[in-house]
Amino acid sequence: MKASRARTSRTLGLRTIFWIVMAASLCTLSSAQASSPGQHHGNGQTASDNSESQHFFFGTSHDAKLGTLAWLFCLDKEHHKGEIFVPPRMIGFSELDLGENDGTLTFQSLDFFGKNYRFRGTLKSEEVTGEMQLIDAKSGNPKDKWQLTATQLPPESLRAERTVPARYSNVDYSTEGGDFTGVDIRFFSTGTGTTGMIVFYESYWGEPTLTPLALSGVETTKEAIGFNVEMPNGVARYHLRTTATGGLFNRDDITHEKGEKEIALKRSRVLTAVLGKKE
Amino acid sequence: MQSGGSGTNPAAKVSWHQAGAAVDINGTRSPEFKTIISVMKKNGFVWGGDFKSHKDPPHFDGRQFMGNLNQAVRKAQSYWDSTQ
Numbered sequence: 001m002k003a004s005r006a007r008t009s010r011t012l013g014l015r016t017i018f019w020i021v022m023a024a025s026l027c028t029l030s031s032a033q034a035s036s037p038g039q040h041h042g043n044g045q046t047a048s049d050n051s052e053s054q055h056f057f058f059g060t061s062h063d064a065k066l067g068t069l070a071w072l073f074c075l076d077k078e079h080h081k082g083e084i085f086v087p088p089r090m091i092g093f094s095e096l097d098l099g100e101n102d103g104t105l106t107f108q109s110l111d112f113f114g115k116n117y118r119f120r121g122t123l124k125s126e127e128v129t130g131e132m133q134l135i136d137a138k139s140g141n142p143k144d145k146w147q148l149t150a151t152q153l154p155p156e157s158l159r160a161e162r163t164v165p166a167r168y169s170n171v172d173y174s175t176e177g178g179d180f181t182g183v184d185i186r187f188f189s190t191g192t193g194t195t196g197m198i199v200f201y202e203s204y205w206g207e208p209t210l211t212p213l214a215l216s217g218v219e220t221t222k223e224a225i226g227f228n229v230e231m232p233n234g235v236a237r238y239h240l241r242t243t244a245t246g247g248l249f250n251r252d253d254i255t256h257e258k259g260e261k262e263i264a265l266k267r268s269r270v271l272t273a274v275l276g277k278k279e
Numbered sequence: 280m281q282s283g284g285s286g287t288n289p290a291a292k293v294s295w296h297q298a299g300a301a302v303d304i305n306g307t308r309s310p311e312f313k314t315i316i317s318v319m320k321k322n323g324f325v326w327g328g329d330f331k332s333h334k335d336p337p338h339f340d341g342r343q344f345m346g347n348l349n350q351a352v353r354k355a356q357s358y359w360d361s362t363q
Contacts, residue, residue, distance in 0.1 A: 178294020
């Protein structure tokens with residue numbers, strides 16, 4: 001009987017310790033969760049604030065594992081700050097150095113998931129060139145690096161009032177699963193043509209997820225927008241059949257099952273807004 | 280396949296991904312995905328496409344195995360063996 005009581009007491013004690021440890025772990029996890037999708041990092045400014053002094057740049061890099069990466073960032077010389085798009089949101093800079101006379105440009109993003117982006121290069125005649133590094137925030141060592149060329153987007157490129165430029169998305173967040181789902185496509189006018197980027201939050205046909213990929217070969221007709229995305233296993237071709245509220249999205253270079261429906265995306269007015277933020 | 284989940288929305292309290300009990304499988308529109316759903320569900324995994332709100336098609340989690348990790352490991356091992 002005594003032995004049994006001692007065992008019960010020990011078990012209760014162990015259970016209590018277990019639940020204390022579990023509760024502490026949950027608190028740690030909760031506090032590590034920095035923000036909701038509508039919140040912003042860093043200086044608290046959103047991409048739509050100070051719109052007159054902000055200049056958006058769109059660029060590309062080649063990545064052997066992922067394809068042609070797309071970069072979207074903005075610089076605000078007047079307020080000496082900037083932001084870079086890291087899906088699903090724009091995140092602020094922790095450092096920005098715009099060389100007054102020599103055109104040098106360096107910036108570093110705030111940390112996200114123990115990493116940050118660091119750029120070193122030049123800004124000349126609305127063109128940014130240089131090296132982007134992905135830095136391990138703890139060690140300060142680069143984990144990856146890319147050569148980046150970006151050009152400034154004309155302000156009218158950011159006004160999504162027509163088919164292009166525009167943003168098409170069905171991105172949603174599943175609280176139960178803890179994942180973003182869907183796809184987000186943004187078209188920008190460059191003055192000489194149309195460019196853009198696509199982020200698959202859910203990989204429909206094996207595409208890399210949570211990675212902004214650059215669009216090429218954008219063709220716009222009255223009924224549809226067609227574009228290519230370069231990935232390591234080749235170039236994929238997609239289309240977006242425009243509708244009154246958005247578009248119907250599908251991939252063209254693969255065989256589809258009979259009866260498979262196109263993916264409905266909604267057109268959105270704000271190209272640079274973070275996901276989840278009300279327009 | 281990513282075992283960590285997108286995890287970019289920390290609005291969630293603790294996800295199955297953070298608990299180490301979920302995977303996201305790429306290619307939700309690929310012809311093989313129906314087979315994947317069928318095999319995973321047959322082996323007791325919860326599919327995100329069955330969620331009541333905010334469907335999460337790439338998501339599979341083993342929430343019912345969480346009370347018995349050995350069972351989860353045995354099931355995973357058994358499935359792996361059956362595919363070899």
